[in-house]
Amino acid sequence: MNDRSMRAPQPVRRPRADGERTRQAILREAVSLATVDGLEGLSIGDLAKALGMSKSGLYAHFGSKQELQLATVEEAGRIFQAEVVGPALAAPPGLAQLVAVCDAFCDHLQRRTFPGGCFFAGAALEMGTRPGPVKERIAAFQSAFVGLIRTFAASALEQRQVAADEDPDQLAFEINGIILAADTNFVLHDDPGALDVARRVVRRRLGVEPAAVR
Amino acid sequence: MNDRSMRAPQPVRRPRADGERTRQAILREAVSLATVDGLEGLSIGDLAKALGMSKSGLYAHFGSKQELQLATVEEAGRIFQAEVVGPALAAPPGLAQLVAVCDAFCDHLQRRTFPGGCFFAGAALEMGTRPGPVKERIAAFQSAFVGLIRTFAASALEQRQVAADEDPDQLAFEINGIILAADTNFVLHDDPGALDVARRVVRRRLGVEPAAVR
DNA sequence: CCCATAGAAGCACGATCGTACGTGCTGAAA
DNA sequence: TTTCAGCACGTACGATCGTGCTTCTATGGG
Numbered sequence: 001m002n003d004r005s006m007r008a009p010q011p012v013r014r015p016r017a018d019g020e021r022t023r024q025a026i027l028r029e030a031v032s033l034a035t036v037d038g039l040e041g042l043s044i045g046d047l048a049k050a051l052g053m054s055k056s057g058l059y060a061h062f063g064s065k066q067e068l069q070l071a072t073v074e075e076a077g078r079i080f081q082a083e084v085v086g087p088a089l090a091a092p093p094g095l096a097q098l099v100a101v102c103d104a105f106c107d108h109l110q111r112r113t114f115p116g117g118c119f120f121a122g123a124a125l126e127m128g129t130r131p132g133p134v135k136e137r138i139a140a141f142q143s144a145f146v147g148l149i150r151t152f153a154a155s156a157l158e159q160r161q162v163a164a165d166e167d168p169d170q171l172a173f174e175i176n177g178i179i180l181a182a183d184t185n186f187v188l189h190d191d192p193g194a195l196d197v198a199r200r201v202v203r204r205r206l207g208v209e210p211a212a213v214r
Numbered sequence: 215m216n217d218r219s220m221r222a223p224q225p226v227r228r229p230r231a232d233g234e235r236t237r238q239a240i241l242r243e244a245v246s247l248a249t250v251d252g253l254e255g256l257s258i259g260d261l262a263k264a265l266g267m268s269k270s271g272l273y274a275h276f277g278s279k280q281e282l283q284l285a286t287v288e289e290a291g292r293i294f295q296a297e298v299v300g301p302a303l304a305a306p307p308g309l310a311q312l313v314a315v316c317d318a319f320c321d322h323l324q325r326r327t328f329p330g331g332c333f334f335a336g337a338a339l340e341m342g343t344r345p346g347p348v349k350e351r352i353a354a355f356q357s358a359f360v361g362l363i364r365t366f367a368a369s370a371l372e373q374r375q376v377a378a379d380e381d382p383d384q385l386a387f388e389i390n391g392i393i394l395a396a397d398t399n400f401v402l403h404d405d406p407g408a409l410d411v412a413r414r415v416v417r418r419r420l421g422v423e424p425a426a427v428r
Numbered sequence: 429c430c431c432a433t434a435g436a437a438g439c440a441c442g443a444t445c446g447t448a449c450g451t452g453c454t455g456a457a458a
Numbered sequence: 459t460t461t462c463a464g465c466a467c468g469t470a471c472g473a474t475c476g477t478g479c480t481t482c483t484a485t486g487g488g
Contacts, residue, residue: 016434016485036343041254044476056478057436065476116343121398125339128401129250129330139402170415173399177391180398184335185387187342188353201384230455230464258446270448271466279446 023061026051027075030068034076035116038126039069039134069134076119077141083108085148095161095206097152098175102202105179106195109186117187120145121180149175162206178202237275240265241289244282248290249330252340253283253348283348290333291355297322299362309375309420311366312389316416319393320409323400331401334359335394363389376420392416 015023029050034042044065048058062068088101109117116122124142127135150172156162162171178198185194203210229237243264248256258279262272276282298318305314323331330336338356341349364386370376376385392412399408417424 014434018485019435022435038252038255038340041252043474045474054437055476056438059477060435060437063477117339122339124398124402125331125336126252128398135402142398142402167418170411170418173395173411173415174388174392174419176398177393177395178388179391180394181387181391184338184342184356184390184394188338188349188356197384197387201387204381204384205388228463232455233465236465257444259444268467269446270468273447274465274467277447 019061022053023071026058026061027071030072031076031079031119032114032116034072035114035119035122039072039123040126040130042069042072044068066132066134070137073123073134073137073141076123079113080108080120080141080145083113085145088148088152094152094156094159095208098149098156098171098206099202099208101149101152102175102179102182103199106182106198109183110192110195118179118183121183146172146176156206174205175202178205233275236267237285240272240275241285244286245290245293245333246328246330248286249328249333249336253286253337254340254344256283256286258282280346280348284351287337287348287351287355290337293327294322294334294355294359297327299359302362302366308366308370308373309422312363312370312385312420313416313422315363315366316389316393316396317413320396320412323397324406324409332393332397335397360386360390370420388419389416392419 026047030042030047033047033050037043037046044055044059048055051058062071084101084104087104087107088097091097091100105118120138120141123138127138150168153162153166153168153171153175157164157166157168178201182195182198185191185197200210240261244256244261247261247264251257251260258269258273262269265272276285298315301318301321302311302315305311319332334352334355337352341352364382367376367380367382367385367389371378371380371382392415396409396412399405399411414424
């Protein structure tokens with residue numbers, strides 16, 4: 001007898017292809033809605049209505065609202081990775097990556113992937129004071145992002161592309177601040193001009209000629 | 215006959231002293247709760263429970279949730295004026311005000327006036343994509359704040375306290391970014407060290423010796 | 429082709445949401 | 459001291475919240 005027959009009859013979860021597609025569609029819409037209503041304000045009913053399906057059918061995919069929130073954060077992370085982190089990593093290591101990560105973020109906002117701006121900027125402030133696994137996951141993503149910027153800054157420092165007395169931690173803090181200010185101003189005033197300002201600011205701060213701003 | 219007797223009998227609102235005190239207490243608590251639950255997530259029931267009064271008694275002070283939100287934003291503005299803008303204005307015009315506004319903001323966070331960090335940083339991202347008078351009021355406060363920082367920057371530029379090629383708009387954008395990054399990091403990681411970083415960053419950025427960081 | 433099973437829907441629940449109405453209590457003006 | 463409006467209350471409403479349970483459909487491995 002093989003291993004399977006020896007095991008106690010554990011009801012293994014075996015997802016089907018159409019269910020996985022539905023789940024994916026749910027999470028996409030969930031991330032989008034969460035940028036407007038927040039992760040807490042996002043309701044199962046509204047989400048189901050936006051997808052044209054039933055509350056219970058949607059709910060069965062996650063089992064609880066918290067599980068839905070966690071899966072939504074993960075999906076947002078995948079999208080952020082593809083739209084912002086990926087392009088930044090594709091640039092030459094160092095100074096160019098610092099500029100690229102800011103540009104990629106501004107492009108991400110400008111093409112309006114989500115109606116409510118950056119998912120993580122909003123989620124961080126919303127869930128920051130609500131202890132639990134959702135906050136922890138968001139905090140982990142934010143730390144990883146700032147850490148990524150810090151490695152870019154450290155690389156730029158190694159290559160003498162910035163002043164020798166610059167500090168990677170402080171520089172990462174500033175770049176992150178520019179990104180947050182870009183998101184806040186863009187969302188609040190619905191003005192792409194705020195993104196142009198951000199693109200100029202990061203170049204001036206790093207001593208890069210501002211020719212590349214489209 | 216005087217003006218009053220000539221007017222049509224308009225039922226003038228004549229608030230009583232105890233009612234005004236209650237209303238003030240409500241708004242204080244509302245601002246505090248809104249920094250955790252958001253302006254939309256803030257519920258009349260929770261607010262009444264936190265104050266030990268009835269839902270209906272509280273509700274009568276405002277007549278609608280939107281009016282409560284608007285009054286809450288105004289109250290938050292008064293507190294922000296007293297805790298951040300006031301101290302910044304008290305500093306010598308120019309460069310010192312730029313440092314002071316950041317310090318005052320960090321102090322404001324560190325003394326934990328509200329459990330959820332900066333009211334306006336959270337409210338801006340939450341309400342930014344929700345059209346209506348509440349969003350407009352928040353946007354107005356945020357614009358006024360950035361405008362204030364810009365006047366500080368312009369004054370510093372006039373007095374040759376910063377490099378001649380600095381731009382007040384871009385400088386205000388950066389300082390605002392540092393403030394937003396300070397709030398986000400502090401709220402998310404509950405770490406006062408993030409505020410120390412912010413205080414150091416703003417000094418380094420402006421070329422001020424970092425001796426004054428406590 | 430069959431059928432065990434994942435997926436989706438229908439329905440119902442207790443709780444809580446914002447809002448409305450009616451009623452005593454009480455502070456301040458007359 | 460009398461009087462009246464502001465204040466706070468209890469109660470109730472329709473809607474919606476997250477969450478179960480039951481039932482039908484349809485998919486994919488044997």
